[in-house]
Amino acid sequence: MSTPTKDLSNLGDGVKSSWQRFLDVFEPMRPELYRYCRYLTRSPWAAEDLAQDTLARAFVTLGTLFHEVPNPRGWLFRIASNLWMDRARRSRFEEVVTREPPEVSSARVDAREPREAAGTLFVQLSPQERAAVVLKDVFGLSLEEIADALSTTVGGVKAALHRGRGRLADPESSSARTVAPRVLDAFCEAFNARDLGRLTSLLLDNAVVEIVGVVTEYGTEAPADPRTGSFAGTLAPITFDERGGVPPELLEGYLVTSPRCSVQAYRDTHLLLFWYEHVDGLKVRTVMTVDVEGDAIVRVRNYFFTPDVIREVCEELQVPYRVNGYRYWPARH
Template sequence: MTTPSTDSLSELSGALKGSWHRFLDVYEPLRPELYRYCRYLTRSPWDAEDLAQDTMARAFATLGRMVEGPPNPRAWLFRVASNLWIDQMRRSRERLGVDVEPAASQEPRATREAAGTLLVRLSPQERAAVVLKDVFELSLEEVAEALGTTPGTVKSALHRGRNKLVEPEPEMPAAQAVPAALDAFCEAFNAHDIDRLTALLLDTMTIEVVGATTEYGPESARARILPGMLFGSRVMANPDPQGPCGFDPSFFRGVRPTLPRAELRIHRGEALLLSWYEHEDGEAVRAITRLELDGDRVAHIRNYFYTPDFIADVCRELGVPFRSNGYRWWR
């Protein structure tokens, strides 16, 4: 078997990045509505952001296999998100060994469209139909397009969904004691000690700037992502329009070069790291970090920086001020 050359891989990577950037030029303006739709489906900021990211990736891959682009990009993006979410619900229920009840329709696609129920009240199809029609005010035809079905099936789903009890908000999990490793990470962050931070990382760890980049291993984290988390405010305070950092200066007016401070907060039962940045008119959160532990070491870091809808959602629930960094990690 022939191994691809380094030049071939670099050329492929460059071509994919160019195509991805052009894809986002068209679909990124729909990102706020996509997140809002995913939020209604999942009812969780974390799951909504994951679903929105997965939807964009799936849409990009699917578009590359289509003969013609979708005539209604908004409805099509909702359709990709709906299919992913319904599949997730079905797999989740199958893992739990819960019977999947089909909708009261004899159409061939009815079983998949109504795959599973959500808290025994709304099936995924019913929930998606109600959200698209009543929240996003799509026409029956647009809802049918977004769900890959017919207006008649949509009418049935709307009728069933609206006649069921309003689903209560899920109970928040009880807050657990903050592990010592998270306290240690927060202290090292606030000391801006990259050596201490690196020492807390598992050898097989993964670090993500969600939606932007992923690195593997402590040395890659130390070289490429941790410096931005610790010292990026200096660049934000004086962004170079011609520089390689990717910052859009319009998002960083009023930012001071003071290094950010981290604060551990409990949100929906989980300990999060809020990154506070100084501005001319006071402090505000510009990034949120989730850490997964393996024993007393950090196994996975997810840094939410270029996720404005998610940051706004979580910060509003916590009642703290926030600022947007936009979606782009390039200009």
């Protein structure tokens, strides 16, 4: 007789397989989806959250459709737009907008994409106005495509564009650097000492650890699992075999060694950077964000398989980097 636990385990295997096939199909659209979300949210972390939520919603919705999706690109934009506007309406203030740190060199500002400057202007627009302006002026969608993406009429799009373009303004921004929590230093020390026990001891018992988009773990034991644990895997050299990993073409020049961790100020927060040895020097191949409660960690997000986030953060920090693709499973042919 089956049990709920066994049924869920069997169901989970099937869902993982379907989810991976779904991500394989939509992988070519991931950079553009991230770029759209980035314009809306003005934060790499919020942009990746919105992109991941969009993919998850699309995956669930696909299971309820009885007809083909005629325009997958427009469909993703529509889902992302609806998710973001719903959130913005619920919270009348936009927590997804991050402020620029002070004392940024002119060279660093020049190194940012034009999107960054444009995004600063978009902060002043309503959710629908911002989405309409981005879809029209950045992505070049037709009025009809925008109306479909925003679930409105062509007349509504024209009105939103008129209002949005008329209200664009450059807001003042300022912020103060925060002091890195001591637990981040403790995490780096434990990681660089290769002390898995010390790493997991920094977690609350109900902590959540993610490799964004591909792995979710709860508690202190799962991250330390030598077979599937995210902490155990990050401590080890990058590999690729029949089970997956990082494709060989993305590992060119990589020296098979374990990474080292460092704490890095970024805008108004702090990150963990993970440096991997290459023939031409150390390169960042992943970044982590850490949420803390007192001296304990409540959430870790590892962006190893989010090349868009790694690229943006490292280019803004002006540190050398390499990306790892969007998935760990082997390509299906």
